[in-house]
Amino acid sequence: MKITTIAHVNSRNPxxxxxxxxxxxxxxxxxxxxxxxxxAITKALSDHLKIPNSHVNLVKGHKSKIK
Numbered sequence: 001m002k003i004t005t006i007a008h009v010n011s012r013n014p015x016x017x018x019x020x021x022x023x024x025x026x027x028x029x030x031x032x033x034x035x036x037x038x039x040a041i042t043k044a045l046s047d048h049l050k051i052p053n054s055h056v057n058l059v060k061g062h063k064s065k066i067k
Contacts (some may be wrong), residue, residue: 009037016048054066
């Protein structure tokens with residue numbers, strides 16, 4: 001399954017929201033340094049979907065807001 005997400009880093013309130021187009025907006029506290037935000041995004045998504053973190057892969061957008 002592929003899910004389009006929009007990352008919001010350095011957020012005060014970490015959360016996941018769905019917009020009208022079906023995209024997930026993932027808000028994380030971590031800064032976009034050394035992949036820390038990407039790791040937090042995959043962790044948040046795996047917790048939200050209730051699947052193991054090892055089953056979530058970042059396919060594209062490693063340095064982009066849209067993943």
